[in-house]
Amino acid sequence: MEVIKIKPDNITDVDWKILNELYPNNLKEIIKKLESKYPVQYLIGNVEFCDSIIEVNENVLIPRFETEYFVEKINKKLKIFSQNTLKILDIGTGSGCIIISLAKKNNQYFEAIDISFSALEVAKKNAINNNVNIFFKEKNILKEELDNDFDIIISNPPYVDFNEPVDIAIKYEPQNAIFANKGGLEFYERILKIIKNKPKIIAFEIGMNQGKEIEKMAKEKFPEATISIEKDLTSKNRYIFIENS
Ligand code: GLN
Numbered sequence: 001m002e003v004i005k006i007k008p009d010n011i012t013d014v015d016w017k018i019l020n021e022l023y024p025n026n027l028k029e030i031i032k033k034l035e036s037k038y039p040v041q042y043l044i045g046n047v048e049f050c051d052s053i054i055e056v057n058e059n060v061l062i063p064r065f066e067t068e069y070f071v072e073k074i075n076k077k078l079k080i081f082s083q084n085t086l087k088i089l090d091i092g093t094g095s096g097c098i099i100i101s102l103a104k105k106n107n108q109y110f111e112a113i114d115i116s117f118s119a120l121e122v123a124k125k126n127a128i129n130n131n132v133n134i135f136f137k138e139k140n141i142l143k144e145e146l147d148n149d150f151d152i153i154i155s156n157p158p159y160v161d162f163n164e165p166v167d168i169a170i171k172y173e174p175q176n177a178i179f180a181n182k183g184g185l186e187f188y189e190r191i192l193k194i195i196k197n198k199p200k201i202i203a204f205e206i207g208m209n210q211g212k213e214i215e216k217m218a219k220e221k222f223p224e225a226t227i228s229i230e231k232d233l234t235s236k237n238r239y240i241f242i243e244n245s
Pocket of ligand 1: 061064156157158159160170177178179205
C-alpha cells in the first residue's frame with residue numbers, strides 16, 4: 001500500500017495528526033478534499049469554541065473566531081444580572097455554539113431557535129455533550145413570530161450580501177446560514193420587527209459595514225435605547241448592542 005505522508009500546507013500539525021488517526025486508510029481522498037478547500041473542521045467533526053468542544057457537520061456553519069469574542073462580550077454584560085431571572089433567546093443557533101457557551105457560565109433560562117431541523121439536531125447533541133439545559137425550537141423567523149417575550153435576544157444571523165466576494169471554502173457550509181437578502185440586512189430588520197417587548201439587551205453579530213444601518217433601524221424601534229457598535233479583534237465593526245434600561 002502506498003503511504004502518503006505529505007501534510008497539506010494549510011493544515012496544522014495537530015489537525016494532521018487527528019486526520020491520520022481518523023482516516024488511516026483514506027488519506028489520499030482526504031488530501032484531495034483539503035486541496036479543494038473542503039473545511040478541515042468538517043473532516044475532524046468538531047471545533048473548540050470558548051472552552052467547549054462543539055461538533056460540526058455540513059448542516060451547520062463552522063463557528064468563527066469573531067463569534068467567540070461576541071460570546072465574551074455578552075458574558076461580561078450578563079454578569080450584572082442576578083441568577084435565574086432572565087429569559088435568553090438565541091436566534092439562528094446553528095451548532096448552538098453561542099448559547100451553549102453562555103449557558104455554561106450563566107444560570108438563566110435559555111432558548112434557541114433555528115430554521116434548520118438538521119442544525120438543531122447538531123445543537124441538541126452539543127448541548128447534551130456540554131451538559132447544559134437549553135430549550136430548542138424549529139422556527140422560520142422570516143415567516144413566524146416569536147412565541148414569547150425575552151429579556152436578552154442574541155443573534156449571529158446570516159448577514160453576507162449575495163453579491164459580496166467570498167472565500168470559496170464557504171461553499172461547503174449551509175448557504176442559508178451565511179447569505180441574506182436586502183444587502184445582508186433582512187434578518188436584523190425582521191428580528192427588530194417581531195420583538196414585541198423591550199428586551200434589556202439585543203446583541204447582534206454584524207457585517208463590518210452594516211453598523212450604521214442597523215443602528216438606524218434599532219433607533220426607530222427603540223428610540224431611548226443605548227446603542228453601541230463594537231469592534232472585533234481585527235478592528236472591524238462586528239457587533240451591535242441595543243440596551244434598554
Ligand atoms: N461571518 C461569517 C463569514 O464571514 C458568516 C456568518 C454570518 O453571516 N453570520 O463567513
